Amino acid sequence: MSGRGEIDRLVTLLGRLPGLGPRSARRAALALLRQPHARMLPLAEAMEQAARAVRTCSTCGNLDTTDPCGICADPARDDGLVCVVENVGDLWALERAGVHRGVYQVLGGTLSALSGMGPDDLNVQPLFDRIAAGGVREVILALGTTVEGATTMHWLHERLARFDVQVSRVGQGVPVGGALDVLDDGTLAAAIMARRPA
Amino acid sequence: MSGRGEIDRLVTLLGRLPGLGPRSARRAALALLRQPHARMLPLAEAMEQAARAVRTCSTCGNLDTTDPCGICADPARDDGLVCVVENVGDLWALERAGVHRGVYQVLGGTLSALSGMGPDDLNVQPLFDRIAAGGVREVILALGTTVEGATTMHWLHERLARFDVQVSRVGQGVPVGGALDVLDDGTLAAAIMARRPA
Incomplete structure (x- = not known):
C-alpha cells in the first residue's frame, strides 16, 4: 500500500461499503485519487449534503x-392503499417499477429469532395508528419469501385481522423473463398453485 | 427512486465509481444513508482529506x-533498481506482494494507437533523467502482457539500449496456484519457453 494515512483510510472506508471488497475498494480509491477535484470532492460534498438532509x-x-417523505406528502398517492415492505431498498425497487400508486410502511427488518428481531423492533405501530385513524382500505404485504419474510407476513396478517381492512400479499410464481429450470422447488410449487386459466 | 435531489445525486456519483453499477450504488447509498453520522460523514471527511493531501x-x-513519495524518499529502498509499471494500481499490487525493494517509474499508461497514447504521453522522461544522472543499475519492465504492454516494453527496451543500464522484464508463465487448463495458449507457450531444469 502507499504507507500514507489518508490514502489507506480512504481505501479502508470504501471497502466497508456493501458490494465493495478490498480489491474494488482500491480500484475505486485510485479512480478518485486520480481526479481529486473532478470526482472525489463532488462525491464528498454529495455525501455531506445527503447526511445533513x-x-x-x-x-x-x-x-x-x-x-413526511415525498411519497406520504404527495396528494396524488392513494393513502388508502398501504404497501408494507422490509426496507427502503425494497421501496425504491417498487418505485422504480412504478407499480404501486399508494403509500408505504417500511418495517426496517423482519421477525428473526436468529438476529433477535422481535415485534417491538419492527416499525409497524404507525401502520396500526393509520388504520385505526380510518382511511386505509387495503394493506399489501410485500415482504420477501424467506422464512423471516413469511413469518413476518403471517404475524402481520394475524395482527391486522382485528382491523376492518383488506390484507393481501404479493403474488408468487415464475419471475417475468425467468426460465423454469433455474428456479427452486418452492417457487415452482408456488407457481403451480397460483396457476390461472390461460 | 426517492425523488429527492440529494439522495439521487449520491446514488449517481457512487454509480460512477469503477466496479459499482446502478444496483450496487443504490445498496451502498442506502448503507450510508442509514448511518449518516457513523458511516457517511467519516467517508466524506476521508475523501476531502485525501483530495487535499x-x-x-x-x-x-x-x-x-x-x-517525493514515501517510496522515493525511503533511504532503505534501492534507488539503483527501478521497476517500470503502467499505473499506481500495479505499484500497489507489487508493494502488497513485497517483492520489489527498489523504486518505481509509473508510466501512467501504455502506448496505444487506439486510445491515442504516444511516447510523449508516457511519464518516462524522469526515468531517462534518473538514468542519465547515474546510479541506476537495472530497469525492470513490469508491464502487463497485453498488446499495448508488449509494445510499450519493446519501445522502452529500444530507448534504454543507449544507456549503460541492465534491462529486464518480468517472467511469464503459469501463475502460482494456477491450473494449466484454464490458461490461454499464449501463456502456455510462454510457460513452455520459460521452462527451467527441475
Whole structure:
C-alpha cells in the first residue's frame, strides 16, 4: 500500500461499503485519487449534503429529505392503499417499477429469532395508528419469501385481522423473463398453485 | 427512486465509481444513508482529506501525500533498481506482494494507437533523467502482457539500449496456484519457453 494515512483510510472506508471488497475498494480509491477535484470532492460534498438532509419519515419509515417523505406528502398517492415492505431498498425497487400508486410502511427488518428481531423492533405501530385513524382500505404485504419474510407476513396478517381492512400479499410464481429450470422447488410449487386459466 | 435531489445525486456519483453499477450504488447509498453520522460523514471527511493531501510524485509518478513519495524518499529502498509499471494500481499490487525493494517509474499508461497514447504521453522522461544522472543499475519492465504492454516494453527496451543500464522484464508463465487448463495458449507457450531444469 502507499504507507500514507489518508490514502489507506480512504481505501479502508470504501471497502466497508456493501458490494465493495478490498480489491474494488482500491480500484475505486485510485479512480478518485486520480481526479481529486473532478470526482472525489463532488462525491464528498454529495455525501455531506445527503447526511445533513436525510431524515426518516415519521409516517412510513422511508428515507428522504423531508418529513413526511415525498411519497406520504404527495396528494396524488392513494393513502388508502398501504404497501408494507422490509426496507427502503425494497421501496425504491417498487418505485422504480412504478407499480404501486399508494403509500408505504417500511418495517426496517423482519421477525428473526436468529438476529433477535422481535415485534417491538419492527416499525409497524404507525401502520396500526393509520388504520385505526380510518382511511386505509387495503394493506399489501410485500415482504420477501424467506422464512423471516413469511413469518413476518403471517404475524402481520394475524395482527391486522382485528382491523376492518383488506390484507393481501404479493403474488408468487415464475419471475417475468425467468426460465423454469433455474428456479427452486418452492417457487415452482408456488407457481403451480397460483396457476390461472390461460 | 426517492425523488429527492440529494439522495439521487449520491446514488449517481457512487454509480460512477469503477466496479459499482446502478444496483450496487443504490445498496451502498442506502448503507450510508442509514448511518449518516457513523458511516457517511467519516467517508466524506476521508475523501476531502485525501483530495487535499494527494499529490503526484515528481520523481516516479506515484500518488502519495508527499512529493517525493514515501517510496522515493525511503533511504532503505534501492534507488539503483527501478521497476517500470503502467499505473499506481500495479505499484500497489507489487508493494502488497513485497517483492520489489527498489523504486518505481509509473508510466501512467501504455502506448496505444487506439486510445491515442504516444511516447510523449508516457511519464518516462524522469526515468531517462534518473538514468542519465547515474546510479541506476537495472530497469525492470513490469508491464502487463497485453498488446499495448508488449509494445510499450519493446519501445522502452529500444530507448534504454543507449544507456549503460541492465534491462529486464518480468517472467511469464503459469501463475502460482494456477491450473494449466484454464490458461490461454499464449501463456502456455510462454510457460513452455520459460521452462527451467527441475
